[in-house]
Amino acid sequence: MTNDTRYLPAEWEPQQAVQLTWPHADTDWAPLLKVVEVCYIRMAREIAKREKLLVVTPHREQVRQLLAAQLPADSLARVTVAEMPTDDTWARDHGFITLVDHEGQATLLDFRFNGWGQKFASSQDNQICRRMAAMHLIDGRYEGHLDFVLEGGSIESDGQGTLLTTTQCLTAPNRNEPLSKAEIEQRLLTALHARRVLWLDHGFLAGDDTDSHIDTLARLCPDNTIAYVQCTDPDDEHYEALKAMELQLQSFRTADGKPYRLVALPMAAEEFDEEGQRLPATYANFLIVNGAVLMPTYGRAALDQQAARQLQTAFPDREIVPIDCRVLIEQHGSLHCCTIQFPCKPIE
Numbered sequence: 001m002t003n004d005t006r007y008l009p010a011e012w013e014p015q016q017a018v019q020l021t022w023p024h025a026d027t028d029w030a031p032l033l034k035v036v037e038v039c040y041i042r043m044a045r046e047i048a049k050r051e052k053l054l055v056v057t058p059h060r061e062q063v064r065q066l067l068a069a070q071l072p073a074d075s076l077a078r079v080t081v082a083e084m085p086t087d088d089t090w091a092r093d094h095g096f097i098t099l100v101d102h103e104g105q106a107t108l109l110d111f112r113f114n115g116w117g118q119k120f121a122s123s124q125d126n127q128i129c130r131r132m133a134a135m136h137l138i139d140g141r142y143e144g145h146l147d148f149v150l151e152g153g154s155i156e157s158d159g160q161g162t163l164l165t166t167t168q169c170l171t172a173p174n175r176n177e178p179l180s181k182a183e184i185e186q187r188l189l190t191a192l193h194a195r196r197v198l199w200l201d202h203g204f205l206a207g208d209d210t211d212s213h214i215d216t217l218a219r220l221c222p223d224n225t226i227a228y229v230q231c232t233d234p235d236d237e238h239y240e241a242l243k244a245m246e247l248q249l250q251s252f253r254t255a256d257g258k259p260y261r262l263v264a265l266p267m268a269a270e271e272f273d274e275e276g277q278r279l280p281a282t283y284a285n286f287l288i289v290n291g292a293v294l295m296p297t298y299g300r301a302a303l304d305q306q307a308a309r310q311l312q313t314a315f316p317d318r319e320i321v322p323i324d325c326r327v328l329i330e331q332h333g334s335l336h337c338c339t340i341q342f343p344c345k346p347i348e
Contacts (some may be wrong), residue, residue, distance in 0.1 A: 003026035004193070005101045005103075006100065006101045006193045007098070007161065008157040008163075008192045009098075009159045009343040010157055010159035010160070010220065010222070011157075012221070012285075012318075013343050014196065014343065014344050015290055015342060016051065016106075016291065016306065016343070016344035017051055017138065017191050017342045018054070018339050018340065018342070019095050019339065020043060020056070020091060020339075020343050021082045021094070021095075021338075022040060022042060022055055022056065022057035022063050022086075022089065023040060023089045023127070024059055024261060027086070027087070028088065030091065032331075034198060034313065035180050035327045036327045036328070037066070037252050039323065040338070041071075042275045042297060043294065043335065043339065044067060044079070045070065045071055046077035047289055047339075048079050049077070050289050050290045050291055051289060052079075052080070053083045054138065055067070055079060055080065056082050056084060056086060056091070057086065058083065058085050058086055060081050061091070061301070067081070069329070071126070072153030077125060080194060081100040081257075084131045084132075085124040085127075086124050087120070087123065088121075088125060090124075090153075092153045092215070092340050093123040093151035093153050093342045094126065094128050094129070094151075094152070094340060095129065095152060096108040096110060096129050096138070096342070097109045097152055098191070098343055098345055099342075100206060100344065104344065105140070106139060107141050107143050108127035108133065108138060108143065109143050109192075109317070110144050110147055110326065111145045111149065111191075112145070112147070112340055113149070114149055114152070114174070115136035116210050117174035117175050118174045119209055120209075122212050129241075130142075131164070132184045138342055144328050146316060149193070150188075150191075151169075151210070153214070154166065154191070154210070154213050158224075161196065162194065162196055162197075163188060163197045164197075164200065164214055164218065164226075165188070165191065165197060166213070166214050168201075168204070168211050169210060169214070170188075171184065171215055183223055185197050185199075190204060195255070200214065200248060200249070201248060202208065202241050202242075202244035202245040203218070203229070203241050204217075204241050204243070205229075205238070206238070207273075207277060207278050207280040207329075207332055208332065209332045215230050215269070215284060216282045216284055217229055217242075217245065218249060218284060219286070220313070221263070222314070224261055225262070225263055225314050227284065228245065228268075229284050230246060230264035230267065231243060231267040233267070240265065246262075246264075249262055261281070261312055263283055263311075263313055264337055265283040265302050266283060266306045266307055266312050268281035268300070269284060271311040271326070271329060273330065279332065279335075280329060280332055281298045281325075281335075283303075283307040283310075283311075284298065285325075285333075285335050286334055287336035287347055292319040292320070292321050293311055294323055294335055295308060295323065296322075296323060297322045297323065297324050297325075299326050308320045323335055
């Protein structure tokens with residue numbers, strides 16, 4: 001028998017902070033830097049309005065001055081800018097995955113980040129958590145899991161012991177071979193103090209570099225709800241895979257054996273890069289913060305508004321805040337990918 005009460009909170013539980021890893025000229029953002037900074041400033045403004053914001057960057061003074069010019073004083077007081085080297089900006093995948101216990105104590109889990117299966121440079125990003133711990137930037141006890149590759153965008157938690165993930169990502173090449181799916185599941189259950197894993201076997205987005213992160217496809221929401229991307233166009237390349245995903249979601253049951261309430265998000269309109277490759281726009285890549293949901297938009301008013309209406313049904317007590325994320329999909333990510341939350345459990 002153990003007295004360990006740690007668990008992985010749902011994203012909609014109270015948060016102490018959100019991390020952004022800021023874009024800079026030595027990343028792939030260089031040709032889009034001014035445009036992407038506008039998006040990051042908007043994210044920073046909306047986060048800092050509601051909770052603490054931790055910004056990681058190699059250029060502390062430059063970013064601090066930029067934020068000082070753009071954020072109101074009360075929000076700026078909630079911002080910490082920490083200086084350290086970075087390869088890129090995807091905090092969701094190189095940041096801490098945080099457990100809490102029933103006394104309000106946090107455990108900061110540091111998993112190995114290897115650029116989504118060694119697709120991209122990641123040596124600096126893989127050290128961000130250790131550097132943050134050494135600087136005592138976030139309250140919590142550091143716990144290293146650097147022998148296991150796990151990205152925050154690949155898992156969802158309901159805070160009640162259920163994890164949602166995708167088979168395609170967690171069993172993808174260059175991550176955790178030679179571990180079997182069953183062995184990977186056991187690692188998840190043990191490290192994240194969970195009781196069961198729901199494996200989503202279908203669904204993808206063209207242009208996605210992550211091997212189908214769950215946060216691009218389907219998201220756990222309060223009251224046994226799952227918001228998911230629905231494709232209704234039989235001519236769309238995603239139609240068959242997302243239909244199969246929808247059917248599997250319909251087959252899933254809660255821990256007490258009931259069907260989930262499913263909220264369909266529209267398929268984002270087709271967006272292409274200069275070479276004609278489709279970009280992975282998705283409304284599922286929203287961020288839940290204290291009192292609000294920050295929702296990515298893509299410049300298509302009817303679809304953006306439809307997505308907002310659907311998300312409001314999943315989060316009736318939160319403000320839905322639209323943020324233009326067209327620039328983010330140019331580098332094959334979106335709003336949730338840029339952020340990672342640090343939960344805090346109030347002492348009961």
